[in-house]
Amino acid sequence: MMNTHKTKIALLLAASAVTMALTGCGGSDGNSGEPGEPGGEPAGAIKTLNFTFEKAIITDGLPHVDFRVTNEDDMPVVGLQYFKFYAEQLVPQGATGAGNASQWQYLVDETCDLTPKVNKCAGSLVDNKNGSYSYSFSTNLNSSTRAAYNSELAQRIVLNNYIRGTTPAPLPDGTTLPVFTGIFDYVADTGAEATYSRKIVTTASCNTCHEDVINAKHYTSDVNFCASCHTEGKVKPGNEFNVLVHAKHKDLKLGSLDSCQSCHTASDAAPDWDNWSRIPTAATCGSCHSNIDFAAGKGHSQQLDNSNCIACHNSNWTAELHTGKTADKKAVIAQLGISAALAAQADDTAILTVSILDKDGNAIDAATVQDKIKRLETATNVGPNFPIMGYNPSPGSGKAKIAKDLVKDGALQAGVTIVDGKLVFTTPALPFGAGDTDTAFTFIGLEMCNTGTTLTACTTDSATTSMKAELAFGTKSGKAPSMRHVNSVEFGTCQGCHGDTFEIHKGHHSGFVMTEQVSHAKDANGKAIVGVDGCVACHTPDGTYASGANKGALEMKLHVVHGKQGVIKECTQCHNDFNLDAFKVKGALATSAGKYTTPITATCTSCHTPESIGHGLENMGAIVNGDYVQANQAAQSETCFYCHKPTPTDHTQVKM
Structure with a gap:
């Protein structure tokens, strides 16, 4: 994305001027006797750049590429002044040794900077003035000092416009450009598309958290460029892509990272997405399991190469092991739910009634699962839009939110009873008032003890899982409750990074898993909006x-x-x-x-x-x-x- 610094009128005038100039030169590429292709209408404001590769071929070690560039409206983009071109090749799986993964090899790169201050191009760039361009390398791939060029391997051309330390070079009329990356994989002597690949993670998967790969300081709009640049021989040991990206993410406290499939998902854009489970190697596995030294035999039987890995770590077992935590958590969460009601009384207290629900949403007797409840926690406040009870006594109302455990370690807490199978608690007096403060609300978290996917009686060393949170409203007047808006932030955006089993605040709280249970509004399509409005019960x-x-x-x-x-x-x-x-x-x-x-x-x-x-x-x-x-x-x-x-x-x- 980019922000243009020009008004629409200025852009139209600039476009008209360039169009007239192109008409005068007939769309020529500037070389005498070469009429070029007919000139097209130039692009105006540039928000995105799209690349179509028409041909790439290598002749006697010299790559040549023809490509077309258009903007978000499919209009040709004329006058691009800066490119960096990269030539790389892909060694297929097993070619360097039994059990080894495929591997990108970085060959050469060339810069073509035609901005007025530099005006220097390593190779030969032709702008056909209609959105199509050609580039011929001057560096022979056979001269690469990073890897030996092999014409039988899949080849890759990458072109990128990021200038380190600054913004992309604009068009000659000053129109600013977004960072862009174009990638094409091909067969050296024919130009046909490559018959094998190493596309394991999609850019879209990265952008779930990063919004744009560029924002992760990769200076590119395509994660495949990261993968083919961060390679052995190009970067220092430990910065290879499969090692670096795992090391950067493995210690982040994000629920989505409990499963490898949060990033490695099946997609047409990632035909090799399952390499992570299908081709285990010491480098990739060791990037997460960093306490293991395979070569020294520390933490694992000694492995001097990757030839034996698949013998024990077959694909199905590896996949099950690395996705099992999330799968088990989902299975536990699906077994129980909660519903609640909050009813204000004449003395300004409120009766909170909590029902435990089975997997089908039917209320069950809370006593039947009481011993399996690690913690059932509630927080009650007044005024959903501007809570007037503080975390500690508020300067406004002089009162603090009401934090109450209904059940802890399987035991009912003081003041809590079971009536008709439901948990019942009466709050102290609440500071009800007019308007928003006519409404009280309670945010509820439930944490269950479990062994694997089975709910079990709690012990001192029980594993626990946070269940679906609940949000209840009640008014002193008996009118419909005031509710906080949920159209600014929907929890679905949080799940993009944190995953759909994210246990908010588990540890010092019961943990709150946000699902449709806390919803009180729907979007334009009738889908429940899962808001974060319950959080203000504490975050006052x-x-x-x-x-x-x-x-x-x-x-x-x-x-x-x-x-x-x-x-x-x-x-x-x-x-x-x-x-x-x-x-x-x-x-x-x-x-x-x-x-x-x-x-x-x-x-x-x-x-x-x-x-x-x-x-x-x-x-x-x-x-x-x-x-x-x-x-x-x-x-x-x-x-x-x-x-x-x-x-x-x-x-x-x-x-x-």
Whole structure:
């Protein structure tokens, strides 16, 4: 993706000027006596670049490639000024020794930079002025010092426009370009498509978390380029792609990484997706199992090469072992569910009733599974859109959220009874009020003891699995409850990285697996929206723990935590939308120990420093790190949205 710096009128004028120039030269490639192909209408604003390879062939060790480039509207792109071309080859499985995987070999690369400051091209580039280009290498592949060129192997041409340390070179008229990568695998002497490949992971799979592979600092839009560049002989030992990518990911606390198939999925774009289980090697396996030294025989029987690996580690067994954790977890989660009701009483208390459900959604007697419950945890608050009970006593209501275990280690907790097979608990008095505070809500987590996929009575060393979370609402007035919006962030976007069995906060909590059970809204297609709105029962405007120094309010916490990971680069990775109207019912958010900030400013400064915003925040009605009363009274005085109209795709957008 890119942001053009030109207005539509300017782009149209530039396009018209280039079109007239092309008409005058008849679409010539600039070489006398060579009329070239008819000129086409040039591209305007460039958001994406698409490559069609028409021919690639190697003659006497010199590669030549013909290709066409179009934009997102299938219009030809004329005047590309910078390319880096790479020639690589693929050694097939088993060719370097029994049990060895296929292996990319990096041969040569050449740069063609025709920007005015450089104007130098290693080979010969021809721009036919209609979106088609040709490039002939000047470096003979037989001269490669990295690997011996073999014309019988599958060959790869890669072209890329990333200039290290800067943005891609624009078109001559200044139109900016996105980072692009074009890849073509072929047979050297005929130009036919290669008959075998090494395409194991798709770019789309990586982008589930990274939004764009470019954001992972790979400087390319195609993970296949990463795989064929990070190869033995090109990078230092340990940075080969199959080693590096596993090492970078294996220690991340992401539920999706419990299964190799989170990344290695069957796809037309990854015909070799099952290599991870089909071709075990010491290098690949050792990149995750880093405590093993195969050559020295430490942690595993000694293996001096890969010839014996498949004898023990057959594909089915390997696949089952490396996907079993997730499969078992799903099997346990599917066995039970919960439902709950919250009913306010005249004395401002509320009765919470929790039912345990079987796999078909039918209520069962809680006593029959009580001994298998590690923890059934609840958190109750008032005011779903702006909770008024703090993690600790709130400056506003003077009360803290009500945290209550109904069952722990198989035992009913004080104040909890079983009535008609349901767990019943009466809360202390709640600070009900008008509007949003007429509604109380309870977020519920359930953790079960299990052996494998069987639910079992809890012991001190039992394995446990977090089950589906639940969210219940109740009002003092008896009217329909107020509910927090779920159109800004849907949990489905969280699952992209964390997986669909992600046990949020398991350890210091029971763990909350977010499913349709917590849904109270549907999308345009009638599908249940799984929101993160239950999280505010604990992640209140006052923050968590002793103060708000860690930015505990949900509006801020997620930005801070994910920002530290360095993975989140675009708002669209998490946000479906920005519900700007939600700020109309919010008050002050804790931003440092004992200090509060008006809500729009607090949310924005959880990513941006106040100085980077560019104008005095107080001049826009904001209170930054003031006292609670001052900031809360000013919460609806911020004028940010008079000018700003942020969207997930452009959070810098302003009203014009």
